Amino acid sequence: MTETAPVRTALTVEATGLVKRYGRTAAVDGIDLAVGPGVLGLLGPNGAGKTTLLRMLSTVLAPDSGSLRLLGRDPGVPQERVEVRRRLGYLPQNPRLYPSFTPLELVDYVAVLKEHTDVAWRRRECTRVLESVGMGDRMHHRIRTLSGGMQQRVALAAALLGSPELLLLDEPATGLDPEQRLELRSLLATSAQRGTVVLSTHNTGEVAALCHRVAVMREGRVWFLGTPAELIATAEGRVWESEDPDPTALRTWMTAAGTYRHIGAPPAGADLVAATLDDGYLLVSAGHQ
Ligand SMILES: Nc1ncnc2c1ncn2[C@@H]1O[C@H](COP(=O)(O)OP(=O)(O)OP(=O)(O)O)[C@@H](O)[C@H]1O
Numbered sequence: 001m002t003e004t005a006p007v008r009t010a011l012t013v014e015a016t017g018l019v020k021r022y023g024r025t026a027a028v029d030g031i032d033l034a035v036g037p038g039v040l041g042l043l044g045p046n047g048a049g050k051t052t053l054l055r056m057l058s059t060v061l062a063p064d065s066g067s068l069r070l071l072g073r074d075p076g077v078p079q080e081r082v083e084v085r086r087r088l089g090y091l092p093q094n095p096r097l098y099p100s101f102t103p104l105e106l107v108d109y110v111a112v113l114k115e116h117t118d119v120a121w122r123r124r125e126c127t128r129v130l131e132s133v134g135m136g137d138r139m140h141h142r143i144r145t146l147s148g149g150m151q152q153r154v155a156l157a158a159a160l161l162g163s164p165e166l167l168l169l170d171e172p173a174t175g176l177d178p179e180q181r182l183e184l185r186s187l188l189a190t191s192a193q194r195g196t197v198v199l200s201t202h203n204t205g206e207v208a209a210l211c212h213r214v215a216v217m218r219e220g221r222v223w224f225l226g227t228p229a230e231l232i233a234t235a236e237g238r239v240w241e242s243e244d245p246d247p248t249a250l251r252t253w254m255t256a257a258g259t260y261r262h263i264g265a266p267p268a269g270a271d272l273v274a275a276t277l278d279d280g281y282l283l284v285s286a287g288h289q
Contacts, residue, residue: 011035011072013057014033014034017032019063019064019066026219027049027052028052029221031049032222033222038213039189039212039213040197041207041210041211041215042054050217051170054198054200058090059085087162089160089161090159090167102142102143107129111162130154130157133183138150149175149180151175153180156172160191164195165195169198170199171201172188192212204277204278204281216284223285232277233275235275239261239262239266240267240271240272241259241260243259250262250283251282251286261273
């Protein structure tokens with residue numbers, strides 16, 4: 001097989017006017033996105049279109065319209081798509097693993113699908129990625145005997161195969177205990193030194209700890225794209241606390257201390273408090289950036 005030289009570009013993802021519909025639902029409704037090296041977090045409420053966007057970026061799903069370039073290539077062209085697939089890793093939401101396979105067999109199978117033909121390399125690489133997610137001691141156990149968090153780590157190992165330049169992760173921390181979440185953070189920080197990581201999450205703490213940039217999605221669109229600090233800044237001066245609920249607030253909730261925290265347009269004399277990433281996210285996802 002003759003292979004063309006990989007195209008190196010500062011932008012790993014270049015999307016313009018990306019659209020994907022399911023019947024009358026526009027799951028992704030005209031997204032423009034330019035992503036370079038580092039970790040990009042996708043935040044958004046249920047049904048915002050995060051999974052659909054990640055599935056398009058992973059070449060699993062073709063867009064209905066718009067243009068998409070991944071790693072400088074056009075995934076719509078079969079030959080270029082093969083190269084892109086070799087250079088990206090994808091962890092789907094709720095990955096379904098073959099229960100009778102062992103982790104080693106499963107990860108090796110993914111390596112074969114990526115057309116890695118060197119058996120010795122595959123053995124080394126599969127062992128390396130399984131060890132990197134803390135599954136080295138269980139790589140010969142049947143997947144059906146593993147806990148949910150362990151299965152998630154096996155799926156993550158498969159995504160890390162070949163140290164991909166573009167790593168796409170759909171809620172990667174699902175099922176992981178706090179210690180494993182910390183391990184995941186350092187794994188992803190390492191991956192981001194080599195290329196681009198795009199992950200969807202509902203956890204703003206994860207975004208604050210890990211992401212260089214954050215996109216807030218709602219109804220199939222990106223409503224905010226910037227650094228976590230910039231997302232916090234959208235809420236500065238718009239968060240206040242009081243002893244009682246405030247019906248003028250956009251959102252109000254009770255804190256652990258029993259006081260009320262509000263976001264929106266503060267009334268005169270309001271007791272303004274420092275904004276957090278949660279506040280910024282809540283404002284933007286409510287359509288009030
Ligand atoms: N295969 C499908 N068939 C029909 N509708 C779909 C399909 N996949 C997604 N949708 C719809 O597209 C929209 C976006 O869904 P998507 O799964 O991309 O959102 P999400 O942001 O990942 O949500 P969550 O946070 O719940 O995972 C939703 O309205 C969803 O119901």
